[in-house]
Structures are given as C-alpha cells and as structure tokens.
Amino acid sequence: MxxxxxxxxxxxxxxxxxxxxxxxxxxxxxxxxxxxxxxxxxxxxxxxxxxxxxxxxxxxxxxxxxxxxxxxxxxxxxxxxxxxxxxxxxxxxxxxxxxxxxxxxxxxxxxxxxxxxxxxxxxxxxxxxxxxxxxxxxxxxQPRRRVLIYGAGATGTQLAQALAAHETIRPVAFVDDNMSLQGQTLIGLPVYTPVRTAELLEKYNIDRVLLAMPSQSQPKQARIVTRLQKLGVEVQALPSFAQLIGEEELVDKLTPVVPSHFLGREAHAVELNEVCSSYAQRTVLVSGAGGSIGSELCRQILACRPKKLVLYELSELALYTIYQELGQLTEAMDIELVPVLGSVTDPRQVRQVLSDHQVQVVLHAAAYKHVPLVEVNPLSGLTNNVLGTQILAREAAKAEVERFLLVSSDKAVRPTNIMGASKRFAELVVQDLAARQGKTIFSIVRFGNVLGSSGSVVPLFQEQVSRGGPVTVTDPRVKRYFMTVREAVQLVLRAGADASGGEVFVLDMGPAVPIMQLARQVIQSAGYTVRDELTPEGDIEIQIIGLRPGEKIEEELSLNNTMIRTDHPKILRVDEQSLSELEMARVMRELRHALAGGNAAAARGIVQNWIEGYVDWEIAQQKLPS
Structure with missing residues (x-):
C-alpha cells in the first residue's frame, strides 16, 4: 500500500x-x-x-x-x-x-x-x-531509529516531543541522574536510572543515545559520552546554545587563557635598545628558526634592524610558516630574509650558507628537545644536538663570525635522560671552541621550560581539559622552572650581547612551580572545578600516570650550585668544569664512531662515562624516596 x-x-x-x-x-x-x-x-x-x-x-x-x-x-x-x-x-x-x-x-x-x-x-x-x-x-x-534520551529535564522532554512525529527517529525512554524523576513517565516515556543504561540498550534495541543535558559542564558531558561509547552505542549531543541562536562565530572567537597567565610572577622585561648594537646592521643566522624559541628570536631580532636574517630550519612547514609571518613584518623594512631548508648536521651546507651570506652572528636554537622521544631515539638526539652543534660552531669559528650563542636547557645539569645529556655535550663543545680560539665570541645561555611552547605542559593540559579530562600529571612531586618565551628570548639576546667568551649564563626564572599546582590552575582558569576526594562532584580529574623515561622530579640550574651575578639582575653566570682539548677530541671521536655504527648501547656508555652527574633514569628512579 x-x-x-x-x-x-x-x-x-x-x-x-x-x-x-x-x-x-x-x-x-x-x-x-x-x-x-x-x-x-x-x-x-x-x-x-x-x-x-x-x-x-x-x-x-x-x-x-x-x-x-x-x-x-x-x-x-x-x-x-x-x-x-x-x-x-x-x-x-x-x-x-x-x-x-x-x-x-x-x-x-x-x-x-x-x-x-x-x-x-x-x-x-x-x-x-x-x-x-x-x-x-x-x-x-521504513522502521524508525530507536533512541534513548539522556536527560529528562526541560531540554530532554522538548526533544522527545519534537521527535514524536519524526520520520526516522523514535524516542523510547529517558535516563536521568535526578532520583526524583526516576520511575516516572514523561510524555509517555519511562525515566530510568543511568545505571540501567546497558540493560536498556539491549531491552529496547536502541541504536543511538541523544545527550540532552546542556546545563551540565562540558567535562561531565564528555565523561558521559565516553562511558556510553564503551557500551558500543552511537552518542550525539544537542547543539550548543550559541549554535541554536546562530552565534557560531562567537564560539569561534573564544580562546583559552594565554600560558603567561600561569607564570605566578611578573614577567621580566628587557629593553632591547640596550642590546641592539650587537645585532643591528649585521647578518644574523638563527638555527631552528621555526621552533618556539627560534621563531621568537627572529621576531625580536627584527626589532634591532639587522641587515639580513637567515632562517635555518629542518622542517619545511615550520620554515614556511615563519618565513610567511616575518615576510609581512619586513615589507616596510630594509631587511633581507633568507629561508634555508636544511640540517645543521650537514657540514657542506652549513659552510656554504655561512660563506654565501657572510654571517656575523649565529643564534643556535636548533635541537631535539622532547625528553621521552629522544630517550627512545638516542642516536638521532645525539646526532642532531651534539654533532649538529659541533658542526655549526666549528664552521662559525672558521668563518670568523663575531658571536655564537648556544641556547641550552636546565636539563643539561646532572641529566637522567639522553636529551639533557646531549645538551650538556653541546655545551662542552662550545666551551671547548671558546677556549681554543679568540676571534668568535662563544657563549651559552641555559634556562628552563617555556610556557606555551610546542609540546609543553600548558597546551597539553588545555587540550586535555577541552576533551573533558582527565588532566595527566606524571608525579605529584614534580616541579619545573618556567619562563614566557618573550622574556626568555629578551634575556638570551641580552646575555649574548654581554658575552666576552666562554660564559655559561643561567636565567633567573624565579622559584620552581609544582606541576600539580599548574594543572589545577589550568582547570580552574577554564571555568571548571577539580574532581578529587574532597570534591567528588568536580568537573575534571587530575590523574597521576608516573614519571616518563628520562624525567626528573626537579631540575637544577648549575653543577656546583654557585651563581655569579652579572650586570643584569636576571642573568647569572656559572663557572663549571669543562673537558680538556684532548679529552674533547677523544669523546667526540668515540661518539662519532658509535653513531656511525648505529650502536645505541655504546652511545649511552659514552654519555655515562663523560657527562658529569649523569645517572641512568632507571637507576635514578630507584634512588627516589617513596
């Protein structure tokens, strides 16, 4: 019919x-x-x-x-x-x-x-x-799709009424957390407790669950969705209020809190006019120009009006992005931008770039920095961070550039991971070259974590909050030093300008910040509450997942805990023992041989023998207090 x-x-x-x-x-x-x-x-x-x-x-x-x-x-x-x-x-x-x-x-x-x-x-x-x-x-x-409505409040009942005459959807029941509604019948549909959801899916042969709880926070809705999806049912939520009234653009304009909000102190400011004389009207090369530190170095260097800025970058996408951005900034400036796609581990290319562009200042920010990734890829990390630094620094010395500045990390001090050890190796390479020749001023700047940089903890926490949690913290005792990328780069440029040769500068980053405290701040800044034993009805849970391979409870800033003040109150200098010329030649020969042979065990053995304070992560874990 x-x-x-x-x-x-x-x-x-x-x-x-x-x-x-x-x-x-x-x-x-x-x-x-x-x-x-x-x-x-x-x-x-x-x-x-x-x-x-x-x-x-x-x-x-x-x-x-x-x-x-x-x-x-x-x-x-x-x-x-x-x-x-x-x-x-x-x-x-x-x-x-x-x-x-x-x-x-x-x-x-x-x-x-x-x-x-x-x-x-x-x-x-x-x-x-x-x-x-x-x-x-x-x-x-044409049978209709049978759906269960999660939420029997005003929104849920209105949804059920709207679907009653729908051609392809048939609501069959409600589930709701409100005990006063459970057991009732609303607009002809029974209301059940969510505990019976799995039973209801089978009983009513339900194809889909519609989430009708707009008043609940996004994290709670996300947890409900995750729980329902584990039961093997499709879950859909009602559009947000902004979408219902046609204000999608308003939602798009909402942005998360900027990372500097979590610094817990006033950011340091440096007047670049005081240091621009070391970079103005010079050809400056920035390695790792597309990274978080490298790109900010490029932006601030432009304010000093260099003659030419060479962007040296391994990642094509990162190089394209920073070149496009800086190209717009330099349209009205008489500054030449030179994008160079390549690796600092290629001596021929490094030599040619330094010669062709007559580079006068090198700011070396290129490095593999993610501790867990380098820990499982030790040969790649040591090749890029150690050999790459040696090649770039050695060729810079041969080209007689005026200044060479290595951007280092607090993880280089008594490291428990290959990334930190590779940065300490890079420091030793630069210190060795600084001691053996005097035309190029070699210096090192060491600092901690940069808020908001790629792969750093604040963007990770914000992304986890946006998914409804949990926010993952490796260990409740973990503390880290933090700076904003802007203040870090300003102080790096100031330290590089003040260097006379061979210095290891350490930036004053204030007290170390507990990561648990930071996690709570990120959750609360998003308008949610932390779910724990004291507040079991909170929105976002903080989950302890254990230290990852190579991670420490706390970082250090110097090997001997002796800090020497400089002309700038936020820039300190440390006096640390370096290797002799013969020792440096021997360790680099051994390291090159291990890397060329793809021998990760031998490379780790070299790190163990030559990096002061290095302790294998598994051994360091055994020494931690429980």
Missing amino acids: FQLLSSWSRKQKAVVFLAIDLALVPLALLFSCFVQFMPTMPLATFVSLFPILPYLLVLVAAVSTLMGLPSVQLRMYERTAAGRTAVLAILAGLTSAGLVWLAGIRLPYGTHVMFAVSYFIMILAIRLVLFHIVSWLYLRA
Whole structure:
C-alpha cells in the first residue's frame, strides 16, 4: 500500500484530496439537516437541496483549487492551510445560503452556519486521519531509529516531543541522574536510572543515545559520552546554545587563557635598545628558526634592524610558516630574509650558507628537545644536538663570525635522560671552541621550560581539559622552572650581547612551580572545578600516570650550585668544569664512531662515562624516596 501511495505524483495526490473535499460537501449538508430537522424530516430536507448541490460543488472545487488546498502536504496542513480551509468553509456556507434563496427553498439560516462549521471540521478531521494512516504505513515500510534520551529535564522532554512525529527517529525512554524523576513517565516515556543504561540498550534495541543535558559542564558531558561509547552505542549531543541562536562565530572567537597567565610572577622585561648594537646592521643566522624559541628570536631580532636574517630550519612547514609571518613584518623594512631548508648536521651546507651570506652572528636554537622521544631515539638526539652543534660552531669559528650563542636547557645539569645529556655535550663543545680560539665570541645561555611552547605542559593540559579530562600529571612531586618565551628570548639576546667568551649564563626564572599546582590552575582558569576526594562532584580529574623515561622530579640550574651575578639582575653566570682539548677530541671521536655504527648501547656508555652527574633514569628512579 505504501509503495502505491509513494508512486503517485503530486498532481494525482491533489486530485484525490480535491475529490475527498467535494465528497464531504453533501456529507456536511446531510449532517446539518439531521441536526436542524431531527426527528421530523431530515432526509426530505436533504433531498430538496439536490438542485443546488452541483452548483455548490463547482464553486467549492474552484475556490479550493485557487487557494491551493489540494496541493498542501498532510504533515504541513495544520501549519499552513487551516486558515484557508476556514475561509473555504465560510464561502461554502454563504454560497449554500445564496443558492437556497435563489431556488426558493425555505431553510433556517442556522442550517447554513451548521453546514460551514461541520464542513470545516470534517476537512480537518479527514486530513488528520489520513496523516496518521500514511505515517503508520510509512513507519511499517521504513522502521524508525530507536533512541534513548539522556536527560529528562526541560531540554530532554522538548526533544522527545519534537521527535514524536519524526520520520526516522523514535524516542523510547529517558535516563536521568535526578532520583526524583526516576520511575516516572514523561510524555509517555519511562525515566530510568543511568545505571540501567546497558540493560536498556539491549531491552529496547536502541541504536543511538541523544545527550540532552546542556546545563551540565562540558567535562561531565564528555565523561558521559565516553562511558556510553564503551557500551558500543552511537552518542550525539544537542547543539550548543550559541549554535541554536546562530552565534557560531562567537564560539569561534573564544580562546583559552594565554600560558603567561600561569607564570605566578611578573614577567621580566628587557629593553632591547640596550642590546641592539650587537645585532643591528649585521647578518644574523638563527638555527631552528621555526621552533618556539627560534621563531621568537627572529621576531625580536627584527626589532634591532639587522641587515639580513637567515632562517635555518629542518622542517619545511615550520620554515614556511615563519618565513610567511616575518615576510609581512619586513615589507616596510630594509631587511633581507633568507629561508634555508636544511640540517645543521650537514657540514657542506652549513659552510656554504655561512660563506654565501657572510654571517656575523649565529643564534643556535636548533635541537631535539622532547625528553621521552629522544630517550627512545638516542642516536638521532645525539646526532642532531651534539654533532649538529659541533658542526655549526666549528664552521662559525672558521668563518670568523663575531658571536655564537648556544641556547641550552636546565636539563643539561646532572641529566637522567639522553636529551639533557646531549645538551650538556653541546655545551662542552662550545666551551671547548671558546677556549681554543679568540676571534668568535662563544657563549651559552641555559634556562628552563617555556610556557606555551610546542609540546609543553600548558597546551597539553588545555587540550586535555577541552576533551573533558582527565588532566595527566606524571608525579605529584614534580616541579619545573618556567619562563614566557618573550622574556626568555629578551634575556638570551641580552646575555649574548654581554658575552666576552666562554660564559655559561643561567636565567633567573624565579622559584620552581609544582606541576600539580599548574594543572589545577589550568582547570580552574577554564571555568571548571577539580574532581578529587574532597570534591567528588568536580568537573575534571587530575590523574597521576608516573614519571616518563628520562624525567626528573626537579631540575637544577648549575653543577656546583654557585651563581655569579652579572650586570643584569636576571642573568647569572656559572663557572663549571669543562673537558680538556684532548679529552674533547677523544669523546667526540668515540661518539662519532658509535653513531656511525648505529650502536645505541655504546652511545649511552659514552654519555655515562663523560657527562658529569649523569645517572641512568632507571637507576635514578630507584634512588627516589617513596
């Protein structure tokens, strides 16, 4: 039957509806006669109206067609055609009264009023009946998707009402955390406790769960979604309020709190005018120019008006991004930008770049810095961070550049990981070259973590919060030193300008920040609460996952804990023992041999033998207090 109805054209359906409307005219007249003339002569009165019936039918057909009533879809009739049907019924009543008067038939006026009212009601009733019949046939021919609504509040009940007449979706039940609602029946649907969700999915053969809890925080909704997805059911949530009212752009403009908000102290500021003389009208090369530190070095160097800025970068995407950004900044400046795609481990390319562009200042920020990744890729980390530094520094010395500055890390002090050991090796390389020749001023700047840099903890926490948690902390005792990228780079440039040769500078980063405290700040800054034993109803949980390979509980800034003040209160200098020229030659020969042979065990052995304070991570873990 449904296939037959589906095969009809729109024109055929309109003819059927018109025929039904015309058939209702004599029925409405007959009903009016029975109401008016019972019990004496209703049938006789109806028969007396036969002469006017053809004219009445013609008029009704013409008016109905002109008003488009036969073409209105059943499911749209109530909203779009009920008013026009009332007009048609009134005109039919007036026409019947006029035709009766012309024919000389004597009828009370109430008969025509009753005819108009009954005709209007009959049309609406037959449309309603037809709608339910067609809907029933449609549902039998094409079963609806059965859904469970999570949330029986105002939003959930409104959603269920809206879906009641939906063509493809059928709500079958609610689940809600509110105990006062559990066990009730709302708009014909039972309300269950969420504990029974798995049972309900099987009982009602549910295909999908609709989340209708807009008042709940995003993290709580995310936890519910995760729990439901584990049951193997598809989950969908209602659009946000901003989407419902058409304000998607407002949502897009909302941004997370900037990382510097979590510093816990005032950021240090350095007037670049004091140091620009060392970089102005010079050719400056920045290695790792597309990284977090390297890109900020480039931006601030531009403020000193160099003659040429060479962007040396291994990543094509990172180089493209920083080159595009700086290209816009230098449009009105007489500064030449040179993008160089390559590795500092390539001596031929390094030599050619330094020579072709007559580089005068080198700021070496290129390094593999992610501790866990370098820990499982020790050969790549040592090659890039140690050999790359040696090649760039050695070629810079041969080219007689004015200044060479190595950007180092606090992880280089008594490291428990290959990344930190590789940075300490890089420091020893630069110290060795500084001691053996005097034309190039070699210096090192050592500092801690940069807030907001790629792969750093604050963006990771913010991303975890946006997913609903949990926020993962390796160990509740972990502390780290933090700086903003802007203040770190300003102090790096100041230290590089003040260097006279061979110094290891350490930046004053204030007290170390507990990572647990930082995690709480990130959660609270997003407008959520921390879920723990004291607040079990909180939004985001902090989960302890254990130290990753190579990580320490706390970092250090110097090997001997002796800091020497400089002219700048936030820049300190440390005096640490370096290797002799013969020792440095030997260790680099051994390291090159291990790297060339792909011998990770031998490379780790060299680190163990030559890096002061190095302790293998697994051994360091055994020494930690429980």
